[in-house]
Structure formats: structure tokens, C-alpha cells
Amino acid sequence: MNQTQTLTATPEGLARAAQILSGQGLVAFPTETVYGLGGDARSDLAVARIFDAKGRPRFNPLIVHVPDLTAARTYAVFDARAEAVAAAFWPGPLTLVLPLRQDSGLSPLVTADLESVAIRIPAHPVAQALLRSFGGPLAAPSANPSGRVSPTRAVHVLEGLAGRIDAVLDGGACAVGVESTILGLIGEPALLRPGGIAVERLEAMLGPLPTGGDAKKPNAPGQLASHYAPGAPVRLNAETALPGEVRLGFGAGASDLNLSPSGDLIEAAANLFHLLREADHLAQPGQRIAIAPIPEQGLGRAINDRLRRAAAPRP
Numbered sequence: 001m002n003q004t005q006t007l008t009a010t011p012e013g014l015a016r017a018a019q020i021l022s023g024q025g026l027v028a029f030p031t032e033t034v035y036g037l038g039g040d041a042r043s044d045l046a047v048a049r050i051f052d053a054k055g056r057p058r059f060n061p062l063i064v065h066v067p068d069l070t071a072a073r074t075y076a077v078f079d080a081r082a083e084a085v086a087a088a089f090w091p092g093p094l095t096l097v098l099p100l101r102q103d104s105g106l107s108p109l110v111t112a113d114l115e116s117v118a119i120r121i122p123a124h125p126v127a128q129a130l131l132r133s134f135g136g137p138l139a140a141p142s143a144n145p146s147g148r149v150s151p152t153r154a155v156h157v158l159e160g161l162a163g164r165i166d167a168v169l170d171g172g173a174c175a176v177g178v179e180s181t182i183l184g185l186i187g188e189p190a191l192l193r194p195g196g197i198a199v200e201r202l203e204a205m206l207g208p209l210p211t212g213g214d215a216k217k218p219n220a221p222g223q224l225a226s227h228y229a230p231g232a233p234v235r236l237n238a239e240t241a242l243p244g245e246v247r248l249g250f251g252a253g254a255s256d257l258n259l260s261p262s263g264d265l266i267e268a269a270a271n272l273f274h275l276l277r278e279a280d281h282l283a284q285p286g287q288r289i290a291i292a293p294i295p296e297q298g299l300g301r302a303i304n305d306r307l308r309r310a311a312a313p314r315p
């Protein structure tokens, strides 16, 4: 493959995208969180192509995207607790890890041969339209080369993956801007990744959530130490910029770029990955990106999680 088509969310564009997916090709598409790199979740070849296009070092399990609960129930086992969480938060930026149905028909590459499956119903109208015109489940990690900053615009997808995927469906900028929150519902509920649904909202329903997984044995790539990394090194909790730094601010104060001048965490999440890329473009060779402190509450937990990984020592 050498040329990546840009498609729009017209009936023709959606039909073309569905045709590519039916031929086991790859189409990046917008969700409310970030752009996903979609392939048929039932096809070993399509899923293997996803790993290859991203240059993923190993076969981490992927999220399966479906248009509605009826479809979700064909792949995962929903108990009463899962049904209640789904009713409260879907469609939306929440992924549930649930027992895999024996008869799911999903490629074992999607689940990394686990007996569980990560599943999500995205709210974005273009994601919904694509899932319906394709008529099957889409495996979709974020549409970026492994370890790099996630894409929140079609142009970000092309910066990282042009020539490596068949098409990108352009649906404008993503409104949430950080990946979905991942909630494990195998046994006791556990927070596997903070994300677009504030943890406090889940805890109001489920009680205090332990965090699952550890950095040495990750079950979510969000738990790998270095991830979301821009090209330039990153310094966190920077109250001011030092010489040789591009400052990414939050709230009032001098900065080159600002996640949210008014200090709004939802706005900051929506701007995060785009402004990390912009800061990277502004940084001269040898310069560093200095990022203002972000409060550890609401979407600030997801933002800080991504920033800690962006600042982590590189492999």
C-alpha cells in the first residue's frame, strides 16, 4: 500500500470505508476520544495489519467498537452490574472489560487470547455511521505509531500513518481528546485506565475503584512507562519556563501555548494531544517542553496519566 485516501463522512465516503474494511483493509476514523485505527475485529489478517501499521512491539489486546448494546452482547457476557454501567455511560468514552463469549467469532488476536474482551460503544456520529455501514465489530487502537502522541484530527493520523493504512475518514477534531476510561468488570470492578469519563462518576455508582495492572506486566499499553511521547523531552509541573523550554500552560500565567487559559479540565483534555504536537513543532533541537501543573481531579487524572508517560524515560 502506498497511498492513504482521505474520505469524508458522506454516503459515498462511508460506503468506500465500509468496502475497504470488508476487504480486510484499515480505515482510521474519528471517535469522541481520539481517532481509532479500525479493522474488522473478526479477521486475523485485518487485526495483524493494525499491529503492523502501528509498529506495536507486541500483541496487546485491542478495544472492540460496536454501534449498540445488542451488538455488544454478542461478544461479551453482561451481568446486571455491566448492564447498569452500560445503561448509564454508553454511548460514550468508556470501555468495559468483560468476559468474552465463547461464540464471539472475534479474532483471537483482538483479545490476545484472553478470556475477556474490551468493548465500547462510541458516541461520535461518524463512528456510529461507519459501524452501521460496515455492519460488523471494529478493532481500533488509537491511530498513531506505537508509543507516540494519539491523534485528535485527521491530519495527525496522516502525520504518523500516511502510506501505512488504506484511508482516514475525516470527522474534524475530537471533542473529548483523551482515550476512553477502561473499567474492568471481571470480578471486583477495577480502573484499568483513567480517561474520558471522570473516575469520580464511576465511583459514585460502583464505590471506590482500585487501579489494576502494573508497569512491568501491562495489560493496557497506557500502563507502559513511555507512551504518548512527543519528539522533544518533557518536564512536568513547570510553574514557569526555564531557558530553552517551550511552556505548555494551564490557567493564567505566561506560556507559549495554553491547554485552557480559564483552567477548564475538559477544555484541556480536548486540546492536550494537539498542543503537545504544536509544542513539539515549536521546540528547536535541544529544547524541552515544560508543562504546567494540572489538578489531579476529574479529567485531570487522565491528562496527568498521559503526561507522566510522555515524560517517562524513553526506551
Ligand code: TXA
Binding pocket: 031, 033, 034, 035, 036, 037, 060, 061, 062, 063, 095, 097, 111, 114, 116, 117, 118, 120, 140, 141, 142, 143, 178, 179, 180, 181, 182, 192, 193, 219, 220, 221, 222, 223
Ligand atoms: O478512546 C479509546 O479507547 C480509543 C478509541 C479509538 O476508541 N482506543 C484506544 O485503544 O485507546 P488502545 O488500543 O490504545 O487501548 C486499548 C486498551 C489497551 O490498554 C489494552 O491493553 C486494553 O485496552 N485492553 C484491551 N483488551 C483488554 C482486556 N481483555 N483486558 C484488559 N485490558 C484490555
Ligand code: MG
Binding pocket: 141, 142, 150, 221
Ligand atoms: Mg494508544
